Amino acid sequence: MSKDLLGNDLTEAETEILAAYENLKKLSARDDLSPCMVSNIRFATAALAQTVTDLGLTYEHLHHLGL
Amino acid sequence: MAMSEYWNPKFEACSKEDLRRLQLTKLKCHVAWAMEKSPFHRRLYEGAGVSADDIKTLDDIGKLPFMDRAKWMKIQADEPPFGDLLTAPREQAIRYHLTSGTSGRQPLRVLDSPKDWQWISECWAYGFWGFGVRPHDTVFFAFSYGSFIGFWGAHYCCEKIGALVIPSGNMTTENRVRQIVEMEVTTVCATPTYAIRLAIEAEKQGLDLVGSAVNKLIVSGEPVVGATKKLLEEKWGAKCADTAGMTEIGTIMMFECSHQPGGAHLIEDHFIEEVLDPETGEPVGYGEIGERVVTSFGRGFIPLIRYRTSDLVKKVPHDTCGCGRNGDIYEGGILGRVDNMLLIRGTNVYPRAIEEIVREYGEIEEFQIHVWNTENLVDEITVRLEFNPSKKDGRSELMTTIAADLKRNHEGLRINVEEAPEGALPRFELKAKRLLDERKK
Numbered sequence: 001m002s003k004d005l006l007g008n009d010l011t012e013a014e015t016e017i018l019a020a021y022e023n024l025k026k027l028s029a030r031d032d033l034s035p036c037m038v039s040n041i042r043f044a045t046a047a048l049a050q051t052v053t054d055l056g057l058t059y060e061h062l063h064h065l066g067l
Numbered sequence: 068m069a070m071s072e073y074w075n076p077k078f079e080a081c082s083k084e085d086l087r088r089l090q091l092t093k094l095k096c097h098v099a100w101a102m103e104k105s106p107f108h109r110r111l112y113e114g115a116g117v118s119a120d121d122i123k124t125l126d127d128i129g130k131l132p133f134m135d136r137a138k139w140m141k142i143q144a145d146e147p148p149f150g151d152l153l154t155a156p157r158e159q160a161i162r163y164h165l166t167s168g169t170s171g172r173q174p175l176r177v178l179d180s181p182k183d184w185q186w187i188s189e190c191w192a193y194g195f196w197g198f199g200v201r202p203h204d205t206v207f208f209a210f211s212y213g214s215f216i217g218f219w220g221a222h223y224c225c226e227k228i229g230a231l232v233i234p235s236g237n238m239t240t241e242n243r244v245r246q247i248v249e250m251e252v253t254t255v256c257a258t259p260t261y262a263i264r265l266a267i268e269a270e271k272q273g274l275d276l277v278g279s280a281v282n283k284l285i286v287s288g289e290p291v292v293g294a295t296k297k298l299l300e301e302k303w304g305a306k307c308a309d310t311a312g313m314t315e316i317g318t319i320m321m322f323e324c325s326h327q328p329g330g331a332h333l334i335e336d337h338f339i340e341e342v343l344d345p346e347t348g349e350p351v352g353y354g355e356i357g358e359r360v361v362t363s364f365g366r367g368f369i370p371l372i373r374y375r376t377s378d379l380v381k382k383v384p385h386d387t388c389g390c391g392r393n394g395d396i397y398e399g400g401i402l403g404r405v406d407n408m409l410l411i412r413g414t415n416v417y418p419r420a421i422e423e424i425v426r427e428y429g430e431i432e433e434f435q436i437h438v439w440n441t442e443n444l445v446d447e448i449t450v451r452l453e454f455n456p457s458k459k460d461g462r463s464e465l466m467t468t469i470a471a472d473l474k475r476n477h478e479g480l481r482i483n484v485e486e487a488p489e490g491a492l493p494r495f496e497l498k499a500k501r502l503l504d505e506r507k508k
Contacts, residue, residue, distance in 0.1 A: 005092050006085055046182040050189040053365075054075045054336070059093050061100055061367035063155040067182040 005056040018057050021048045028065040042067055072325075072390070074196040078336040079392050083385075086393050087125055090339055093364045094128060095119045101370035104154035107142055108370055128339065128373065133348070133360065135375040139315075140173050148176055152369050155180065160368060164216040166314040177216075177314055178368050184223075186337075186365035187318040191224035191310075193334050194322025197392070198283060198308040200254055202229035205280075207247050209257040209265060212236035215497060216314045217288060218256050230254070244269040244276075251280040255303070258288035259295050260499040266302035267432060267455070277304030285310060287319065289498045290401040292419055293329075294426035301429075309400045311378075316363045316371055321397055328388035330398040337365050340395075341373070342382045345405045356381045358405050359397075377405040407502065409438060411446045414480040418502050421450060421482075424472050430458040430465060433492040438504045446506060449483035453492045462486060 002010050002018060010018065024045040027033070033041070046067050052058050073079040078089065099119035101108035112118060115132045122128065142150030149157065160178035179187065200206065206225045210218040212234060225232045233250060235243050244265050247255060257265060262284055269276045284299055284307040291299075291309050299307045309331050312319035320338045321331035333340050342357040343350055351357035359378045363371045379402040385395045402419060409416040418436055425434045433453040440446050450473065454462055470484040493500070 006088055042181060046180075046185045049182050050185050053186075054189070055077055056089055056336075059096055059364070061154070062182050063104075063159060063180060063367060066159055067180055 002057075005059060010057065014055055014057055017048070017051055017055070021045070021052045021057075024048055025062070025065065028062075028067070070201070072197075073392065074193045075336070079193070079394065081393060083393055086335055089336055091122070091125050094125070094339065094362065095122050097362075097364050097370060098122060098131065098372060100154070100367070101372060105370055106151040108152075108372070125339070128341070128362065129350075131373050133373050133375050134371065136175065136315075136377075139175055143173070143176065149178065153178065154368060154370065163214075164219070164314055164317075165214045175315060177317065177366075179317060179366065180368050183317065183366045183368050184220075187220035188223035188227055190312075190318040190320070190334055190337055190365065191221045192227055193337075194308075194310050194319055195221065195224050195228060195285065197322055197324040197332070197390075198285060198306075199325045200225065200228060200230055200283065200285075204228075204230040204253045204283075205233065205250060206230045206254040206256065207233045207235060207243075207250070207252040209235055209243050209255060209261055209496075211496060216317060217497065220312075220318045221256055221285075221287070240264060240268045241272065244272060244274055247281060248274050248276070248279050253280050254283040254285060255281055255305075256285045256287070258495070258497060258499070259286045259291040259299065260289060260495045261497075262286055262299050262307075263295070263302070264494055264496075266299070270302075276302065279304075281305045283308065287311060290403065290419055292423040292426060293399065294423050298426050298429060311397075311401050313361075313376065315374060315376075316361060317366050320361060320363070321394075321400070323400075324388065324390045324392060326388050326390040328390070328396060330383065330387070330396040331400050332385070332388065332390075332392050332394035332396055333382075335394045338363055340382070340397075342380055345377075345379075353383055354381060356402060359401075379403045379405060409448070409502075409504075411438070411448050411480060414478050416448065416477060416480070416482075420476065421473065422501070424476060425450065425452070425469065427472075428465065428469060430455050431469075432456075433487075433494065434501060435487070435492050436502045438502070438506055440506045444507065447483065448480075449485055451485055451487040451492065453487040453489065456489055 027041045028045045117130045161181050162179040164177050165174040208218050282305050284303050284305045287310040296307050308323040310319045310322045321333050323331045339362040341360040345358040359376050359380045361374050380397045383396050383398045385393050403417045431452050432455045435451045437449045466484045473482040
């Protein structure tokens, strides 16, 4: 089971949020997507990054993804 | 599930110990990031012989050298337009803003990435939610939507919360107050100075703000003293919350919650706020006035670590407020600036203290602090008062009372008081500039 930045087990909701975030990051890194996909996925990733940071699930900068 | 009173209950209501562990983790990561990506920070830290590895406890933050406005301005001038602060190519930015230039110096230029910009609205959301803004609210921004970052982040925060947002960038003051009443606005956002001006305009138009739907007034952009806040709450018939931020961090780092503890909670899961003696740079304790030094974890494009703000604050423990948040409180908000204390014939005079006194008199519509010196270079201070037009009689007596009040609160210092003609003093929409210092240096 994954842990947050303080070493606590993640709740079910946190686990799902983190998984969604990781999926969005993977999508953001792809270079075969149309503009409407790239732009909206990046927007969604930037938004979800706030939630995972607020919850202390991870803390990172995403400039390598253009974010 | 009932809506939480907190925007982020996990870290707004956790133990102080957990909060400090989170801050330490973020600090180490952010310093490493800054050193790796920003030439300015690499030079700064290598010069001081420190790195992220030297940070073992939160107290180790003291090993990191300060950053300040002068350094920032210098690197901007050396390598325009942004200096070598940026951690990524400017093409990755989506927003560009400038400091307001209140102090008359060269404005600082900032850039934000998409994630930074989301974070800016996120911090505002801590504050707006904490003061009771909810999806059913209608929020009016009496703000010009220009290059000054001001309430930009708050606008997006309200969209995030799901409130109805009414921007008013192109409206006159007259139109704004009409819109506020006609659109049944519940929450108004403005600088304290401009919120007073809106209330005065409503009185002129015969609009009843107290009886309107407005129940929350959220002010930012300049310090709000207790008397001004009280005046605002009376004129608007609404609760007034103080918030404070700065362009250098892009957002707010403190907000007043709905419990209104007489100060503002720090958003400590996103910032470290140190309060230091401005002379020695050493930490001061709870209840002592010092300079705030901010470290922000959110803005990736321009890392801000141990930035000396020149803001004077007094930190008190979080449990001074009964809301349960773990964020310590700046009692009375921002108390003034290290660099705007006036020394008049040996007596310290703070513009904020003068405002605190003048605003106790509701008959005064606007004021200005004029500092000058005589032919013999003796410093003089005159407070110019502009009366509300409805105050027809007893002006001279009131000025005598205010002069006595000012003198009593300034160790017997004589502070001149004079009347300014109606409409003579400048009005402000953004940060007020009420200090006119014309002393020969």
